Each structure stands twice: as structure tokens, then as C-alpha cells.
Amino acid sequence: MLALENALIPTHYALELTIDPAEQGFSAVATIALEERVSGATSFALHCKDLTITEATLDDSLQLKVAAQSDNEQVVFSTPDGQPIPADSSHSLRIVYTGKVNDVRTARDKTLGLFRANYMREDGGNAGADSYIYATHCQPSFARRFLPCVDEPAVKATFQLTITSLARFTAVSVSPVDSVAKLDDDKRSTTTFHKTELLPVSLFGFVLGDLERISLELPGEGDEKPLPISVYSPLRVAQATYAMDIAQKYIPLLQQFFGCAFPAPKLDFVLLPFLNDMVMENFSMITVQMDFLLLSPQSLANEQVRNQTLQLVVHEMVHQWMGNYLSFDSWEHLAFNESFATFLAYDLISKHEDGINIWESDNYLNNELGGTMLADSDLQTSKSIYDAFHSQREARTRLGVTTNEIFDPVSYQKGITMLRSLQLSTGESFFQQAIAAVFAETKQFHDVAVKPMDIFTKMGEVLKSQNVANFVSSWTKLPGLPVVSVSTTVDETSKQLTSTLTQHRFFAADNIDAEFKKDEIEDVPYHIALMTQLPGGEADDKNTLMTDRSLKLNYRVTALNSRAQGYYRVSYETQECYDEICKELTLGNISDLTLLKIFQDLSYFIGNKFFQLPVHITGAMQILNHIASAPADVKLGDLKLWKALAEGLSVMQTIVQAAVVHNRRAIITKISKLATKLSQKADNWSVEGIAKVQDGYELQTLSKIIALTSTTKPTQELCQELFKHIRQGPNNSVPIEIVSSVYMSISYQMTTIKEWKKLFELIKSSAGIASHISDDSGTPESQKTIMLQNLAITNLGFVTTEELVSKLLNFINTNIAAEGIENAFIGVNYNAQVVINKSSGLKVRDAVWKWFKLNHAQWKKTLSRGTNNNNTADERLEKITFMVLQMFVESGKMIEKYEHFDDIKSVWETLQREDRANTTIIAGFTK
Template identity: 40%
Template sequence: MTSVKPLHLVNSILPLHYDLQLELCPSKVNFKATEIIDFKPGTQGEGLLQRFELHSRDLVILSATLNDDIAVKVSYDKENQLALFNLDQPVDVLTMERIQLTLKYIGKIKTIKTREDETSGVFKTNFMNQETGLSDNFVVATHCQPSYARSIFPCVDEPSWKTTFQLSIKTLQKYEVVSNVGQLSSVADDNQDYKTVRFGVTPLMSTSVFGFVLGDLEHSTSQATMTHSSRRIPISVYSPMNIGDSIFCLDIVQKYLPLLEEYFKADYPLDKLDFVLLPFLTDMAMENFGMIFVQMNHLLLPPSMLADAKTREQVQQLVVHELVHQWMGNFISFESWEYLWFNEAFATWCACVLLEHTGDIPNYWTSSEYLQNQVENTMRTDAKIETLSISAISKKNTTSLTSQTHDFFDPHSYMKGIAILRSMQVCIGDELFRSALQEIFQEARFHAKPIKPIDIFVRMGVLLKSENIAHFFTSLCQTPGLPVVSVEIVKSESAITTRLTQHRLLTAKQKNLEDVPYHVPLLIQLPDGKIDQKNVLLTDRSTTLNYPIVVCNHDAQGFYRVSYESMECYDQINKEVALGKLSAIDLVKVFSDLSFFVEHSAKNIHMVGLYSLLKNLASNEMDLEKNKEYWAGLCEGLKILDLPKLKSLKYNCASSEILDFKAGILKPLANKINRMNFKNPDQYQLEVMSQLKTLKKN
């Protein structure tokens, strides 16, 4: 597909409201429709209208009239998925009391038979009637994201434009019918076989989150008691089958919908919320405003499956993630698919904040699932020279018309986005970060028009009186790679100073590489156990502190690596470990960063530091039975000894000293462990014992 200019920048009129009247029967391959579009004058031209365009795909427009009496000719640009509307004579839209286009047209109902079939536009699936055994039950649904609304009705099908919608559907009397908002009426036809369901008017929203579903659906209903708005919101789950297995989903919605309203201090924007479980859905989940679609095998789970804690956590993350989108992504929406990474990253970040706060997923942000499986892997990808910035990747992915959401979605940008949001939350402070978000949700302009993510952080900076907030966000989104902060503690007779220097981290040295300083959240832990409040953000190439530190990037909540480059640094860390004052996460992080340096850019001090840390843990003075939290760090440190560079378990220092890891660490550690009485060893203790056996053979 070729790139086309956005219609909201081309047309001299822009839609304000869509009124859709559809007639659907699943046994047919087409649907009939009448559409009434209310427009307003746009910013192009001088008020004279003779030609305009709307997105349209696989729709046959039978008639088009403007203000009931002005005939409009229709032609098509199929390559660019456009319907072209032409008037015989130009009209002055600035003098019109109303600008209303009425269309009658026919659209396609797509048949979905397998998981490989693309769900788009209006699609239908037949499935087995569990009572009769016949496959004569149907569900008809929609999928508008990213640009399939144009397969349902002619429209400006761009995330950069928001309107209101009102929908009527004529279909078989027996079918459940659901859309973005609640029903106003359901009127049976004279022959009683059909009914016409009329829904209310939606809030402002983009075409991508419009939708409806109808068919042979079971449902389970409850209410969510909203503490912020003092309302009771009807909540339901619809499914083609086994509705009893969706009760966990309904429980999650009932618990977290009020918590999200309270978190944002913003009323839930609709009059109800439904989850609809579908046999097939290309994107697995789709956060339509007020009506969330999910592929049913993700949420139809019997008690035997929910007995698994990991399964429950995954379901909770999925459901709460989709709930977050009702506020961020739908109520506040973004002007381009270029920002899909942020939309999805914010939903996951916010969901995990709440799930950790309630205890449903305890200690999430310091879990190995987050720090090792997600952040560590993302940093390793970002350290490669070929990895582009989030901004560059996003622009590259949205340069042309694309058929699938996953064509816009970049997993690396998404994971990095979560880490950026988490580091900003920690650096700014949870309460300040949350209060600024709450203020933003109260400002009508953030809902009235689609925005860029940077708009949020510029406004947050104004509210919190810090320009660095927007610079922080921009730094990590527009600059490729990630930073490494080197730390050097220097002791003299009169003072102790700490020198911090930042550069771009890479897996290999590059000549003539632009090395722009990042905005780095330092998150420094001091020897007294407190977090440094004097030096919070490193924005220059380097800075010198007139006091010692223990570690940077406390609990690994910032997206960067730390290179400790003086023996005094390792002495300080060893001292804190011996006292049991260093967090277990900090020890794991020190070893994780050392592992990267040993693999790619090891300095002599890294080898000496590694030897010192492991020797301290292996010594008899270090009580690992009392300080059980350090087994995870020990396990991470021993993994480094299995790297190719250290396979011999000996390393020659620049000073000609030989670091014999086998004699200095493995033997004393093995002797120490043999003296311990393990009744029920945990996973890290078992892994350390396994590592020792493997390393002894080298």
C-alpha cells in the first residue's frame, strides 16, 4: 500500500457524529445499512465544498445525499480504500445550519472458520449447539483496529480524529446484541422474528474502538460499586458456551474497575462494561470502548486450571490491562499508531502497579519475571548497535497502510516502554506521579482530541514544576540504546568522593558514534540505607558527589547498567552484604551487569570485583543460612564463571595477580555448603549446588 495524507487534513468538512442503522442476518453474506453523518466545517478551503473523501473498503454505496436534497456522486479509489464524493455544484458549508450526509450501502460479512483466518470488519463464526450437537449457532462481531471500521461504514478511519456514535441493529429476535454503550430500546418487528435494538450515544472516541456483537450468547451479570463516582456500573461477560467458566473474569472486573476509577480520580466514562468472549480473534484481545473482546480460551477457565497460581496471575494481568485501556487508550487516545507501544506499555505498567498494590501479584517490580525475563532481555537487545530508538522504530512501522495491529506493534519498544514508565514512577515518586496523572484526566482537552504521549509528560512537568520530566521521557524514547553509568569512589586523607560518568552502552566498541547523554534516574543508595535525594537525575556526561555511595540503580528500577570501576566500590558492597543491609535485588543486579561486561567489554576491575564479591559470599564469615536472600545473587554470580571468557576459572590481572576462581571461591564455597543442614532447599540453593558440580568439572 502507498502512503496517503490523513483525511482530517484534506477534507473541508469533518465528521462530528455517526448514526448507523444496520440490518444483519448471519445466514447471509452481506449486511444492509443506512448511515447519517453530521459534519462540521474543517480547516481547509474557504467554506466551499464540492469534493470530499471517506475511507471505505468493500462497501457498495447505493445512494448519497447531502442535507436530504443535494445529490452526491460516488466513485472509489480502491487502492487507497477511499470513497470519493462529488457535488455537481460547490456549496458554502459556512452558511449551512447543518451538514448532514445520508448514505445507503451494502457491506460484507466475513466468515471465520479457523484461527488463521483474519478477523476484520464484520465477521461471523458458527459453532456447535451443545444441546442439539448441530453447528447452527452463530456469533457475529466486529474488529475495527487498526483500520477496519471502513469495512463497516464509510468514515474518517484515523486515530487522529474522534467523534460520537449511535447504533441501531436489526437482527433475529433470539440473539443477544451488545455494543459500546447500553441499549435504549429493543422493539420486536410485526412478524416477531426480528427486532431492532437501539443503543445510546457514545462518548467521543476513535473508530478503532467502535464495535458490536450479536448471536447465540450466554451471559453472566453483576455490578461494580464505584467508590469515586458513587455509581453502580453493570458488568457482564458474554460467551458462546460454558459461561460458568468465566466467573473469575467477572470477579476481576468487579474488583478492579472501581480501583482504576479511584486510581485516576476520573469517572468510568460509560454506563456499563462487558467482556465478550469470541471463538476467534486475530489480536487475542481488543479493548473496544465499554465492550472488550477476548479470544475465549484465555478466559473460559475451569477451576482445575485456575488452581495454578501462574495461570491466575496471567488472567488478572490480561483483564486489568484491558480495563486500563478504558481510560488510557480510549478516553485519552493517541493521534497515530506510531504510539501503540506507549498505549500498550502504559496499560501493562498500570495494571501491574494495581495488581502489586492489592497483593494479587506481590513484589512484581522486584520479581525475576520482571527484572530478569523482561528488563534484562530488553537491555541486551538495546545494547546492540542495530537497535533503533523507540521513536525511529515506531515511525518506520507506520509509514504505510497496514492490515494488522501487530504490524505496528514492536515488542522491544513495548517492553522498554514499561521499564521507562516504572523508572519514572520511582524517580518522581509514586504519589506525585499518580497525582499528576489524576490532574491530567480531569482536563477536558486530553479527552477532546487525540494526543501524543509527550503531551502527558509536558503537562506533568508543568504540574510538578520540573521540565526534566518531559526531557526524561524524550531522552529514552528518541535516543537509541541505553546508558551505562560508571562509578568510581576515590578516597583521600581529607575526603571521599564518588565520580559518576555516563555513556551509551554497546555490545562492541564503535568508531565515530554519537554519544548523547541520557537523563538517567540515579536511585542511589547511601551507606546509611537511605535513597539519595540530593542527586536524583544525571543529565550531564558526569558529576562528582562529595560523599560515598553503596549502589546506583537501587533495586534495578532504572533502565540502565552500572559499571563499578574502583575497588572501593566493591569493598563498600561487600561491607553492606556482610551486614545484611544490601537488598537481594541489588546484589543480583550487580552480578547481572558484571555478566554483561564480562561477555562484551570487561575491564580488569570487573574481574577483580567479581572475584571479590564471590569470595566474600564463599567465606566462612558470610552467614548464608542467616542471610538466605543472597542465594539468588550467588546463583547469578556463579553463572558468570560458566561464560567462555572464564571457562578456565583463572584470570590474569594487569598486576600479574592470578585470580583462581576454583581455589579461591569454588572449593571454600563447596566446603561451606557441605557443612550446612538443608531440610528444604529453595530453588536458588539447589541451583547453586548444581552449578558447583558443573564448575568443578571445568
């Protein structure tokens, strides 16, 4: 990763390799065409690692001195007596050398430079028992381990490779085979490859060894030659036909998108026993750790496996255009290179595969996009794409650094959504045409390595818009993510509803000091692709991009960031906004994803002292009440809003939790009544109906409704029936998604030891009931049993009699060293203020506090003895202490008077910090 200031720069490498499996190393001759950059120089350098150079000749006559510099992985070539290198525009350097082959025996061994795997063929194979695979892995800076070179992406050159080895070996490289000649003994042969396209050395490579092959030819269009597509594997190559099918389908689609033919005369996938990066997109020779593409019939029957393979293969083929034919001048742009490949793969797959829309999938929206937005909300760690790269300067310059070590996942995911937003705001056809125009400019975008901004500048020229480059610059240079506030009001003059949009930077409040002021942060306006939905369900094509702090619209909007594709949050801040949302819901104009996004954003505002407004809470409840108040003949299933409902009810659960901690029973009652109204509109509010539900989000919705109405008679009656089925069957009669909520309601209802034991017995062993629980995730029966036991522990504590509370506390005390035992406090924590002895006025929390003071000191000793890891013991004790102290969050003076307060002080202070969100929610609810 160290740049060279060179007088001579390579423009072509002719490499002759001799590889003998009987030897540990290899021998080679490299003839390198050099272009003179500085006249009068007496020396120049190339990158070089673990190579022994025995001869170096310039222009067939001048013997050069060779000085290895192992500290910076370079070799310096200099004239013998310090005379200047003869002035000329080009030179030829011939190097004779030997090198090491890195033996790889396990997945933990590094596959760097030229490496060899020695493995057993399943069929006995050639050579008796053992077979060999030699392969290269050059990215980011490992080509120097088998070839003296300028190992930097900014320098592009052509390559021509010749390999001499065993005649039985198959040789594959980044260009097609030109000839194969057997040597005199017929045991060896020499394979010569065609000259390559211009490439950075990191995309050059080869594979040599005992390989099987399957292939096909993709017909060319017009005067184009057919494109051979092959898969090579050391074994079971027939199991890679799915990858061939994908390539055959998507190469024409990629050619159409980029507006040019496949940029190489062939495409090979070479499967390797070991490869640290799992996949490497060498030019026209994609190397893959073989488990990813060798798929048995059983694996192919798994939809998830097929989809993962599809995404991988299309992603790597995108790289043949973007990243290979068009390559980047610095590893600074690694994240963008990967972002574009993923973006286009997702987009093409979503358009051309029935039943697959990755942009609207749970994995993309929740894990990839949602996870990145969450990480980018942290003021302490969030960096811009630009700053993320420059903060890695030390790591990038470290010798031997891998791509994984310089890859920033947040920049990568942010790049994907940036490209998606640009595509949607520009218009998909215009976006594609502009990309095609880039690839039509060979000299500008192929002959030299480029920067991503060069692409966007060119796209802007084609589209006659500066917004393209400015948009990308904004998302590259600014950290974090924006929040757009929407205020809809009646214009006094026109008497029409108008909307004002205002943007700021969004951030989470969790790790911020209480004294922090919102206006202390850098808050530069972003360029935001709004993706606005208007009344009637139409998209807004007038104002697609927001670049200033504020944007006033002389019309009303229904929702921003429709279908949840943009990288920003939306805060609806007036009652009229929620009225509009509810009106459009009635008309069926708001999709499940759009409403899901509204609730998701609300979940990040509610409890955040810097962003929560009272209207966020009332608005969330208004939307759910509106759904619950639909005409009697409209059921929840008719609305097709299961994802949104599940998220909206999660928001209600967050509010309930705050109300529980602060003993605001009126809030809990209000939300319970709302959930009861929803239960009355549920299509499958019965044991038989629930058993038939297939939609996971419908089950989540039903589970949350059960939890929020667990003390109501209809829910308790339903849960009694469900609990009977859980315990007695029949098989697969209760979905696992609702088991926890059923246990919670059952725990509430228990008043006798006999009843309590029915649930308690499931903690000791749930093996007997596992078959009664349906689970579409394919969880093994043994893991399902453990999961059910943990659910029983978690819900055992919702008891409200003195006898059962005492029984529960005794159980916890006896099993204090058991992993997860702190979860048994969830129920007692929830019922902390419930009176369990009317004559004395004893509350649940009073009994717990007495018990805690009596046993706390002993627990510390017990936990220290019961685990080999003191950190684990301390963490468990802190969790238990936290759960107990949470019952007294509004009784600070009492806790601080505790005689052993110093022992629990740090936990109490943590609780005070973490309770800020609950305090914010309660304050917002009462305003």
C-alpha cells in the first residue's frame, strides 16, 4: 500500500513462470516494459516481497544493481556506477528471480500472493491420492509476492503470462489461452495466454492445478463473438451449474445496462478450496471459495441459498465493468466500488426475478439500510465516507493489510443507498443512459484509473445537471444522516393546506451527555432525494431534491420517503400531517412499507429528548386508533399492513415500558384499550385461526396485541386455550412467535402454586412440548427446547400474589448463577407497584427490595465462584441489580440511603442515564 515515486513506470508485464509441485517455490522471468517519467534518473523502484532476484538487465545490455528494502517491501534498481539511465521514452527491464509459494492447509491460513492448497480428491483423482491447486490473490497489495511490480491501483498495464508446470494441470488466467505446448518428457507443458486489457496489477492473476470444467457459449449480438463462460473446480464441478445459469441470464442484462459488450473475451469462475476474501473479482477470472457455488440439490432447494448465490454471482459480474474495465486510482474508493456492484446487482435482480424485490426485503430495509442508519446516528462514532477513509490512513499504509481491514461497512451501505436515491431522483432510464455514456468514453474511463467523482461529473454533463456531482459530494463529505421535519398548515391567503420541510442532522440521545446542546453539532444541509407521496398516491415530480435548510411547498404532502428507500428520517410535526395520513389510509393509498417507515421513524424520535414532540406520541396512537376504528366489515387482514402494525405496536410497547417504570397506569390502560380495539378486528383471533397464520408479521402483530391486552378477559381466555395446546398438543398447533405473550398472560392469571407449577415445569424441561410449537425458521428441536425454556423464565414473574412472588424470588435466589436468570425479573419489574398484601399494603417492589438487601452480598460471592469469568459474573450481578433498582427509579432518596449504596452506586448512575428516554416519553405523553 506504499506509493512509489518512480522514474520508470511499467506499462506491460511479460511473465514466464515455472512451477514444480515437488519444489517449495517457483522460478520466473519477468520482462517489463517501462515508460520513462523522469529523465536523468539513476535508479527506480518496484514493489517486491519475498522474491530473490538473481539478475536484472535494462534494455538487454545494462546490468543493474539490486537492493532489497524489506522494511517497505521494495526493491531498488540502480545503474552500476551512478550514470543516468539512457534517455528514452521507453525501456525494457528483464528480471530473473525465484519466489515462495504460500502453503495453505486450513481456512485460517492466509491466501496471499501465490499460494498452494494440497487436498484429497473425492474420487481418488489423478496422481494417486493428492491434488494441487495453485492460485493468486493480489488485492490489495499482494501481487508483489510473485511479481516485481508497481503494486498500486493508479497504475494500469497489460500482462502476458506463460506458465510451465505438470502437463496434467489446467491453467486459467485473466485472458484466454493462446497455446499449450508439451515439453520433451510429456510430463510438463507450457501454457501461454493472450495479452490482457489494461489492468491494475491487483486484478491480474491465475490458477493452476487439477481442475474439472463445465462451460457454455453465450451467443454474440451482430458482429460480436460468442462469449465462453466456464466454471473450474477441483471437484464436483457439475454442482456449479446454477452459477452458469445466472451468468447466462444476467450478462445480456448487464451489457444492456452499461451500453457495451462484456469487457473481456471470456468469463471464468474458478473455485478454490480456500480463499480468505471468499470471492475475488479478478478480470474475467472470478475466484470463489468453492462452498459458495458448489450447491447440492438439497442446497438448491433452499430459497435463501439460491438468493445469496444469485446476489454473489451478479455482484461479481458487475465488477467486470465497474471496478475492472473501469478501475479506481486509490483504495480510498474500495467502499464505492463494492457499493456500486451491490446496488446494481440488487436492482437488476429486483427487476428480473419473480417474487424478489431486494429493495423492499426485510434484510435490506432492517439489517442493511436500517442497521447503517442506526450506526450513523451515533455522534461519537459517525464519520463521513471521506473521513472514514482518511481515518484509516495508518491502517492502509501498514504492510500486509487486507481489503477486509480497510473496508468500511457503513460507507459501503451508505454508498448503496446514495446510488439508489440518485437513480430514483434522476429517473431510472436517465441514470442508465448517463452510466452508458461513461462507458462509451474509453480513453477517459478505461485507459487510466479514475476517481468515482469523475463518473458523476460525466453523468452530470450528460444529464446537463450539476445536481449529480453535488448530490454525491454531499453524501461523501457529510457525516451522519438527516431528519426532515414536515409541517402542514393552512395558508391564510389561499386557505389551502401547504407544507414546509426543514432538515437537520439526526442523532441518537443514548450516549450524549445531559448538558449537551443540540445546536453544538455541525449541521450542514444534505442533498436529499425526497421521494414524496402526494394525496391520491401520486409521486411528487416537482420537488424531488432538497438541498437547502428549508423547502416550502404550496401544496400538501402525504408522506416523504415513500416505500422506505431513502437515507433519512421524517418527523411529521403537526396534527394536519397525521390527519392526512389517516385520510389516505382510508382510501388505501398508503402502502405497508410507507406506513412501516412512518412508525420506524417515530420509534427513533419517541424517547429522544432532542427530537421527541408530543405530536409524535399522539400521532402514532391516532394512526393505530384510525386503523382500529375502520368499518366493522373491514378486518386487519384486508388492510395488508402487517409490517406497519407490528412496528406501530412496538412503539406502543416502548411507551408502556416507560409507563411501567414510572408507574403511570393511566397510560398503560389507554394503550391496552387501543390494543383491545385492534384485537376485535383481527382476522384470526382464535386458537384455530392463529394456527393457520403463515405471515410472520401477522403473528408478530397478534403477539404484541396479546401482550398489550394480557390482563383483559378475552385475551386471558384465548391464552388459556393456547396454553393448553402448548402443553398437550396437537403438534404444530401454536406458532412460536406468540408463545412468549401467551406465557405472559398465563403468568398474570396464576394465583395458586398448582397453576404456577404448570409454567415452572417448562423451565426445567420444554422437550415434551417442542413438537407442539410450529417454527418455520427450521430451528433444530434441541435449540427450540432451550428457546422455550428461556421464554418460560422470562415470563414466570408476572405474578401478583404474595405467595407466588415469594416463590419466584426463592427460585431466582436458588439459581442466581444460571445464565439469563435476570430475565425472571421482567415480570416483577412490570408489576412493581401492585399491592400483594392488602392488609399491610405490601407491594411487589417492597418484597423484592427486602429480598435484595438480604441476599445481595451473598450473590457476589456465589457468582464469583460459579463462573470462570469474573467479568461475566460482574455483568450478571449488574443486570440483576439494574432490574431491581429500576422499580425505584422515582425513589432516589430511599436508594441513596441504603447502607451499602456504594456497592450499587455505579449501577444506579447507569440506570439514571438510561432512564432519560423513559422520562422523555412520560413528559411527552402528558403535554
